[in-house]
Amino acid sequence: MVNTIVDGTFRQTNLTNESFEYLAKREELRLAEIELMRQRERVAELHRHLPTGAPIQDYAFEEGPRDLNGGDAPVRTVRLRELFTKPNRSLVIYHLMYGKRQTKACPMCSLARRHERRGPPPRSEP
Numbered sequence: 001m002v003n004t005i006v007d008g009t010f011r012q013t014n015l016t017n018e019s020f021e022y023l024a025k026r027e028e029l030r031l032a033e034i035e036l037m038r039q040r041e042r043v044a045e046l047h048r049h050l051p052t053g054a055p056i057q058d059y060a061f062e063e064g065p066r067d068l069n070g071g072d073a074p075v076r077t078v079r080l081r082e083l084f085t086k087p088n089r090s091l092v093i094y095h096l097m098y099g100k101r102q103t104k105a106c107p108m109c110s111l112a113r114r115h116e117r118r119g120p121p122p123r124s125e126p
Helices: 020-048 107-118
Strands: 002-006 009-013 060-063 076-079
Antiparallel strands (some): 002 009, 060 076
16 A cells, blocks of 8 residues: 655555546545545534424324235324334334336335345346
């Protein structure tokens, strides 16, 4: 591994014949990544210091059957406040999107939900 200073910039690389243009673009990318990291940290800090928001209406949700082949009739009604039984319990609300002519949910919109249930799909070999 080569550790050198090139034009005032610390360079750590396995390649000794990288062009000046390549090094300059890599340095630009490195600085942009550092800037992005700092911006994410600033946004996270803002999130942590948000004041309490407006009270939320206690919505009623109709829970369907566990078996998706069990029909569409609601099984029971659940209030929003019932979903937050412990301070550290997360609530995930997922919205599947349909187009005007679609009979199935958007594959990209439902991808995360599918991974949550089954894990990522197996990788196919090229």
